[in-house]
Each structure stands twice: as C-alpha cells, then as structure tokens.
Amino acid sequence: MKIFIADNAGFCFGVRRAFNITEKELQKKSGNIYSLGQLVHNQDVVKSFGNKGLKPINALNETDGGKVIVRSHGIPKSKEAEIRNANLDLVDCTCPDVKSVHKKVAKYHEEGYNIIIIGDSIHPEVVGINGWCDNKAFIVNTIEDADQLPNMDKMCIVSQTTNTQEKFDTLSNVIKTKGQDVQIFNTICQATTDRQNSAKEIAKKVDAMIVIGGHNSSNTSKLYEISKKYCQTVYHIERITELSLQELSKFNTIGITAGASTPDWIIKEAIEEMSNHNNNNEMIEAIENSFVRIQRNDIVKGEVIFVTDEEVMVNINYKSDGIIEQNELAKDPDLKPKDLYKEGDEIEVYVINIDDGEGNVVLSTKRVEEFKKWEELEESFETEEILEAEILRVVKGGLIAIVEGVNGFMPASHISVNYVSNLDKFKDKTLRVRILDIDKQKRRMILSRKIVEQEELEEKREKLWESLEIDETIEGVVRRLTDFGAFVDLGGVDGLIHISDLSWHRVKHPSDVVSPNDKVEVKVLDFDKDKNRISLGLKQTIEEPWTVFKDNAEIGDIVEGTVVNLLDFGAFIRLEEGVDGLLHVSQISQDHVNQPSDVLNTGDKVSVKIIDIDEDEKRISLSMKAIEEDKEETKKENLQNDNNFETGANETEEDESDNDITIQDMIEDN
Numbered sequence: 001m002k003i004f005i006a007d008n009a010g011f012c013f014g015v016r017r018a019f020n021i022t023e024k025e026l027q028k029k030s031g032n033i034y035s036l037g038q039l040v041h042n043q044d045v046v047k048s049f050g051n052k053g054l055k056p057i058n059a060l061n062e063t064d065g066g067k068v069i070v071r072s073h074g075i076p077k078s079k080e081a082e083i084r085n086a087n088l089d090l091v092d093c094t095c096p097d098v099k100s101v102h103k104k105v106a107k108y109h110e111e112g113y114n115i116i117i118i119g120d121s122i123h124p125e126v127v128g129i130n131g132w133c134d135n136k137a138f139i140v141n142t143i144e145d146a147d148q149l150p151n152m153d154k155m156c157i158v159s160q161t162t163n164t165q166e167k168f169d170t171l172s173n174v175i176k177t178k179g180q181d182v183q184i185f186n187t188i189c190q191a192t193t194d195r196q197n198s199a200k201e202i203a204k205k206v207d208a209m210i211v212i213g214g215h216n217s218s219n220t221s222k223l224y225e226i227s228k229k230y231c232q233t234v235y236h237i238e239r240i241t242e243l244s245l246q247e248l249s250k251f252n253t254i255g256i257t258a259g260a261s262t263p264d265w266i267i268k269e270a271i272e273e274m275s276n277h278n279n280n281n282e283m284i285e286a287i288e289n290s291f292v293r294i295q296r297n298d299i300v301k302g303e304v305i306f307v308t309d310e311e312v313m314v315n316i317n318y319k320s321d322g323i324i325e326q327n328e329l330a331k332d333p334d335l336k337p338k339d340l341y342k343e344g345d346e347i348e349v350y351v352i353n354i355d356d357g358e359g360n361v362v363l364s365t366k367r368v369e370e371f372k373k374w375e376e377l378e379e380s381f382e383t384e385e386i387l388e389a390e391i392l393r394v395v396k397g398g399l400i401a402i403v404e405g406v407n408g409f410m411p412a413s414h415i416s417v418n419y420v421s422n423l424d425k426f427k428d429k430t431l432r433v434r435i436l437d438i439d440k441q442k443r444r445m446i447l448s449r450k451i452v453e454q455e456e457l458e459e460k461r462e463k464l465w466e467s468l469e470i471d472e473t474i475e476g477v478v479r480r481l482t483d484f485g486a487f488v489d490l491g492g493v494d495g496l497i498h499i500s501d502l503s504w505h506r507v508k509h510p511s512d513v514v515s516p517n518d519k520v521e522v523k524v525l526d527f528d529k530d531k532n533r534i535s536l537g538l539k540q541t542i543e544e545p546w547t548v549f550k551d552n553a554e555i556g557d558i559v560e561g562t563v564v565n566l567l568d569f570g571a572f573i574r575l576e577e578g579v580d581g582l583l584h585v586s587q588i589s590q591d592h593v594n595q596p597s598d599v600l601n602t603g604d605k606v607s608v609k610i611i612d613i614d615e616d617e618k619r620i621s622l623s624m625k626a627i628e629e630d631k632e633e634t635k636k637e638n639l640q641n642d643n644n645f646e647t648g649a650n651e652t653e654e655d656e657s658d659n660d661i662t663i664q665d666m667i668e669d670n
Contacts, residue, residue: 001249003271004206006198006257007295007354010267012191012219014072014095015040015260021093022069026052032066036079037124039071040261041214043238060086067091073124074098076131077106096382097161097189098125100437102132104185108156109133113183116140116149118171119160123218126160146174155179161189162219162260164196164226190441192219194295195260199223202255203230208248211236212267213259220259231255240270248274264293294318294351294361297441299368304345312337314349320359322349328364340365373406374440381435389433389447394423401447403433408445417453460492465529473541478518486510488522488536495534497522502538504545505580513538545578546618552577555610558627563604571596573608573622581620583608590628 011019018039025033026049034057038046046056057063060082067089070080074094083090094102105115109132119126121139130137140146157175159168168188176182203209209227213220215238227234233251237243248254254274258267294300294316302316312324327333329340341347350371353362380387389401389408398411412423414436420426437446476488476495485498502513514520522536553559553575561573561581570584583606585593593599600606609630612621 001251001274002253003274004202004253004255005267005271006195006202006255008191008195008198009212009256009258010260010262010264010293012095012189012195012260014097014189014191017095018069018072018093019045019263021091022049022054025067025069025091026054029053030067032064033069034063034066035069035071036075036083037071037073039069041217041220041259042261042263042266043214044266045261045263060088063088070094071124072098074102074128075124076128076135077102078131079128092382094128095161095189096378097187097191098128099382101129101158101161101185101187104187105129105137105156105158106132108183109136111154113154113156113181114138114152114179116155116157116175117160118157118163118168118175120218123160125162125218129158129160140171140175143171143174146171146178149175149178152179154181156183156185158185159187160218161187162192162222163188164222165193191260195219195257196223196226199255199257200226200230202257203227203234206231206253206255207251208233208235208253209255209257210234210243210270211257211259212238212240212270213262214238217259217261220261223257223259227255227257237270239266240273245274294354296351296353297371298351299348299371300351302347302349302363304341304343304347306343307337307341309336309338312341314347314363316349316361316363318361320355320361322351322361322363323356324349324363324365328352328366330366370406371440373404374438374443377404377406377435377445378438378440381438384434386432386434386452388430389449390430391426391428394427399423399426401431401433403435403445403447406445408435408447410447410449414446414448414450417450417457457492464491464493465527468524468527468534470524470526472524473521474524475519475521476536478514478516478520480516481510481514483509486514488520490534493532493534495522495524495527495536497536497538501525501536501540504539504542504578505574549575549577549579549620550613550615553610553613555613557610558607559610561606561608561622563600563602563606566596566600566602568595571600573606575620579618579620581608581610581622583622583624587611587621587623587625590625 022035022039032055033053034055036057038056039049039054040046050056060068063086065088068083069091070093072093072095080090109115115133115137117126117129117137117139118141119139120141126139130139138149140149155175155178157172165188168186172184176184199211203226209231211220211224211227211234213223213236215236220236224234224236235243256267256270300316302314302322305313305315305321310326312329314322314324316322326337329335329337347365348368349363349365350367351361352364352367356362387403389403389410392400392402392407398409399415401408401410410433412420415423415426431449432452433447433449434451435445436448436451438444474490476490478486479489479494480487485496486502487494487496499507499510502510507513520538521541522538523540525535525537525540527534559575561575563571564574564580565572570582571588572580573583574580583596585596588596588599606624607627608622608624609626610620611623611626
C-alpha cells in the first residue's frame with residue numbers, strides 16, 4: 001500500500017493563529033476564559049482545551065467575568081459591542097481573511113450597496129459577515145437562491161472563505177446579471193484554495209481517499225465533495241478509529257487530506273495506526289515524512305550541514321535538505337557564504353520552493369526579515385495601528401510609499417480627506433497612515449492617510465463640541481461663502497456666520513466683509529450638537545457702532561463721513577464710528593437739488609452736521625446745508641461786529657474830545 005499525503009492539509013493559518021492565541025491565554029491563568037462557540041470544529045481539540053480551562057459558551061449570560069475568545073469564524077459587529085458592554089475582555093481570534101471581508105462589507109454597505117454573501121446562511125462565518133451590514137445581506141447558496149434575487153442598482157458580492165472556486169464562479173455569474181453597478185470580490189482564502197487543489201490532485205491518482213476533520217466542518221465537507229468527484233471511494237472521518245483498517249488493506253494507493261480544524265497529531269495518529277496494521281516500509285516512510293510539514297512561504301529552523309563558496313546546505317528535518325544560494329543569503333551581494341555561516345549554526349530560513357527539480361528545498365535567509373516584517377504589518381493591519389510611511393515616488397493613480405522597509409501603494413482617493421490635485425507635493429514626505437488592505441502572499445499592501453485624517457478630525461470635533469461655550473470668542477478659517485452667510489471651519493466642525501451677523505451695517509453679500517481662507521475671530525451665539533449646528537457672530541466681537549457714536553457725538557457736531565449709498569430722497573453717509581446717517585436731499589445744499597446724484601458720488605468724503613439723533617429708532621439726521629447756513633450766519637455776525645467796531649470808534653473819539661474839553665475846562669476853572 002502506498003500513501004499520498006496532500007499538501008496544505010490540517011490547520012490553516014487562521015485556525016492555527018486562534019489555536020496559538022488561546023494556548024497563550026490559558027497559560028496566563030488569569031481567570032475565566034470562554035470561547036463563543038466551539039473554538040474549532042474538532043471534538044478532540046475542544047476536549048483538550050476544555051481540560052486546560054477553556055469553557056465554550058453559546059451566550060454571554062453564561063459568563064462570570066473574564067475573557068471571551070472570538071474564534072476564527074468571526075462574529076457580528078453588534079456582538080463585539082455586546083461583549084465589551086458586558087465588561088468582558090474580548091480576545092479577537094477572527095481570521096485576518098475573514099476580518100478583511102467584514103471591512104469590505106461594512107464599507108460597501110455604508111456606500112449604499114446591497115450585500116450578497118455566497119455561502120451557508122447558518123454557518124457562523126456567514127452569520128458574522130452579515131452582522132457587519134446590519135444583517136441586511138442576501139445569502140445565496142444555490143442557483144435557485146440566485147435566481148430569486150430581485151434586480152438591484154448597486155450590488156457587492158463576497159464569499160464565505162471556505163467555498164469552492166467552482167461554486168463561487170457559478171453563483172456570482174448568475175447574481176451579477178441582477179445588478180447595474182456590481183462589485184465582485186473573490187474572498188475565498190488562498191489556504192482554502194490551495195487545500196482544495198491539493199486534495200483534487202491526490203484524489204485523481206489514488207484508489208481511496210481519507211478526509212480527516214469534523215463532521216460539522218464546512219471546509220472539511222467541501223474537501224470530501226471535491227475528493228468524491230475524482231475518487232470513487234472516499235471516507236470522511238474525525239479519528240482513525242472510525243475506519244476499518246482491514247477494509248483499507250485492499251487498496252493499493254490511499255490519499256490523505258485534512259480540514260482546516262484538524263491538528264497535526266490527529267493526522268499522524270491516523271498514519272501510525274495504518275502503519276501498525278500494515279507494517280510496511282512505505283507506510284513507515286509516510287509517517288516519517290508527516291512529522292515535518294512545510295510549505296512555501298514558511299519560516300522554519302534548520303542546522304547548517306555544510307558551506308561552499310556559492311551556497312549553504314541546511315537540514316530542516318524534512319525529507320530533503322534545503323539549499324540557500326548566495327543571492328538569497330544577504331542583501332549585500334559581496335558577502336560570501338563562508339563569511340556568514342559555518343557548519344553547526346542554527347538558523348531561520350524562508351521556504352521559497354519545496355522542490356528545485358532535483359529534490360532539494362529552496363531556502364532563503366535574506367527573506368526571513370522581510371517575511372517577518374510582512375507578518376508584523378499584517379498584525380498592524382489587524383490591530384489598526386497607525387504607522388509612518390515615507391513617500392518614495394508618484395505613480396499613476398497614487399503614491400508608492402515605504403513602511404518599515406516594505407513598499408506599499410496609496411491610492412489618490414486615500415491620500416487626504418480633501419481633494420488633492422498635485423500629488424508631487426507629497427514626494428519625500430513622511431505621512432501617518434493605516435494599512436487599508438494587505439496580502440502577504442502576493443506582497444501587496446494598500447495604505448490610507450485619509451482614514452487617519454478622518455479619525456483625527458473626529459477627535460478634534462469631539463474636543464471642540466466639549467469645549468464650546470456660548471459667548472466664547474474663538475478663531476476659525478472662512479471656508480466658503482453663500483448668499484445667506486459664511487461657513488467657518490473651527491477645527492473639524494463648521495459654524496455659520498449669518499449675513500446679518502457679519503457686520504453692524506447692512507451687507508449685500510458676505511464677500512463684502514470676508515473672503516475664503518480669511519482667519520477670523522468669532523463669537524459663539526448658539527450651538528446644537530445633535531443637529532450639528534453652530535451659530536457664529538463676527539460683528540459681536542466689536543462694540544456696537546451705535547453705542548460708540550452715542551457716547552462720542554451730540555446734535556450740532558460737525559463730523560466727517562463717506563457717501564455709501566445714493567437714493568432719490570437722499571444720501572446715506574457712513575460716519576467714523578461705522579454708523580450710517582441720512583443726508584436728506586433737502587439738506588444737501590441751500591440751492592435746490594433734484595436728486596443727490598446731481599451733486600454727490602458714492603465714495604465722496606463730506607463734512608456734515610448732526611441735526612438730529614433718534615436713540616429709540618437709532619437714526620441720525622445729517623445736513624450739509626446747515627454747515628453752509630452756519631458759515632453765512634458767521635459771516636453776517638463778523639460783518640456786524642466790524643460795523644459795530646467802526647461806529648464805536650467814532651463815538652469814542654467824540655467822547656474823548658468832550659472829555660478833553662471837560663478836563664481842560666476843569667483845569668482852567670481850578
């Protein structure tokens with residue numbers, strides 16, 4: 001009997017990640033630890049974790065404080081909030097591929113798209129995905145489901161990550177005929193695709209196929225379905241004890257694959273039992289080969305067994321040794337293998353290829369750090385960490401940036417919350433960004449500065465709303481003008497200066513007072529956070545002109561002013577304090593004036609006399625004619641004084657003459 005073990009069998013990245021995180025949490029022994037549902041679809045794993053203290057629950061009311069582990073399937077957004085509101089610590093083990101689907105669904109749902117999920121409506125992963133679009137998705141699992149969909153304007157199609165490619169292609173081709181604007185995302189994870197392809201290839205060449213995994217596991221069931229298409233005899237088991245080993249002995253070739261929730265030790269157990277039953281060298285060889293399982297892009301430890309001038313050979317405890325060629329040893333091409341390693345060194349290596357055509361595994365040490373950085377960036381993506389990106393160059397549609405030594409692409413639409421017309425100004429700058437999407441296998445990373453700006457703006461907005469007080473004077477920038485007022489950016493929140501609050505005098509249009517990008521100090525008149533409204537005043541930041549005028553002016557004062565408006569009945573004159581007074585047509589001149597424009601022009605500087613002040617109505621009456629009359633009156637008075645002076649002088653001479661005679665007479669008499 002010959003055994004063929006499929007590549008990519010057993011734990012996938014997402015399940016292994018959940019497994020490892022749970023192991024670490026249990027080792028901390030920091031209190032109650034629950035899993036929301038069974039951690040994996042494997043009763044032996046569930047039992048093993050249960051013995052270590054993990055308690056599977058179906059509802060949060062079954063908890064008594066502690067931590068809740070979210071399995072790799074993920075949960076609805078509302079359930080995350082429910083966990084946190086219950087004062088429980090959330091340990092999120094959602095598979096990064098599933099998390100990526102959550103984000104896509106939430107984004108397109110918010111943009112008004114109808115969400116279509118290809119998958120099983122009762123599968124936990126599909127239930128979780130649906131929870132990120134308010135449970136409004138259409139779930140399609142069959143051609144009949146697809147045919148019953150209504151026609152839609154906007155449609156976003158995603159898949160349960162464990163679907164077969166054939167099913168996704170078939171259903172999405174039907175679904176897309178129902179929409180006008182259709183966005184299709186093949187969200188089947190690469191590990192699922194690789195596992196299914198491996199099972200397919202093995203099933204084609206064996207007499208019997210054994211699929212190991214939980215009976216309620218979706219991805220294991222699909223492996224069984226695929227194997228049945230290419231192999232007549234297929235067994236779906238959870239443990240080898242479910243099989244008759246005597247029955248297996250009649251087959252010459254047997255293939256083995258395992259679902260994503262099946263740990264290595266269960267696979268090895270199955271092979272060992274078959275070996276003990278058959279006791280042949282080929283079976284033993286299969287066991288030996290099963291102990292170390294590697295695949296492309298793995299990082300494994302190995303021991304240097306010899307070094308030449310061109311390459312390093314490494315024992316990685318696999319059926320074949322690994323070779324590192326000189327160009328994969330270090331970034332510096334001048335370094336020689338013997339400069340770097342010696343026999344017996346334990347090193348970490350990156351698996352480039354399982355077979356170089358001569359049976360050797362192709363390895364790299366140069367790519368280890370890069371791969372680890374990709375893993376760190378993947379973790380940063382999951383935790384939504386803010387990173388620094390150095391902009392390298394401008395390309396079509398966006399920017400190329402480097403983050404922690406790894407290149408990424410920033411689409412033009414994610415550079416800023418505001419429209420950016422010239423991307424060149426960002427070259428060589430360092431920006432705070434968040435990873436929008438990442439694919440470690442394809443070495444692709446999408447960055448966003450816009451998301452960081454949005455969060456910063458939201459934080460500023462919250463701080464602003466908390467600090468706002470009526471009658472407070474704050475600074476802002478005029479952003480845009482309308483016929484009814486000016487909108488001012490106060491730091492993430494816009495307030496409105498109504499046209500009536502721009503100036504103490506009448507304004508025809510806001511542009512008469514302010515312009516876009518002007519910095520202004522304004523007073524908060526009123527605000528309503530629920531309605532997102534803030535009323536501002538510009539004129540309220542200075543003393544009312546009428547008050548200044550009233551304190552400084554009196555009837556009879558002659559003042560300077562500027563003609564600001566001409567009407568048939570008179571002219572409005574703006575005085576120094578900023579108040580307007582009326583110069584009636586009858587008060588312009590002593591001569592008859594038909595209309596003010598015959599004598600005056602807008603912008604003329606004039607001297608006027610205040611002839612009346614109506615404090616109740618805040619009206620000022622002015623006169624130029626009164627000044628002319630005053631001048632004439634003054635002339636008359638001066639002329640009269642001159643006449644009086646001359647008359648008085650003659651009389652004085654006569655009096656003095658009389659006095660002289662009288663005095664002389666008096667002297668003579670004496």
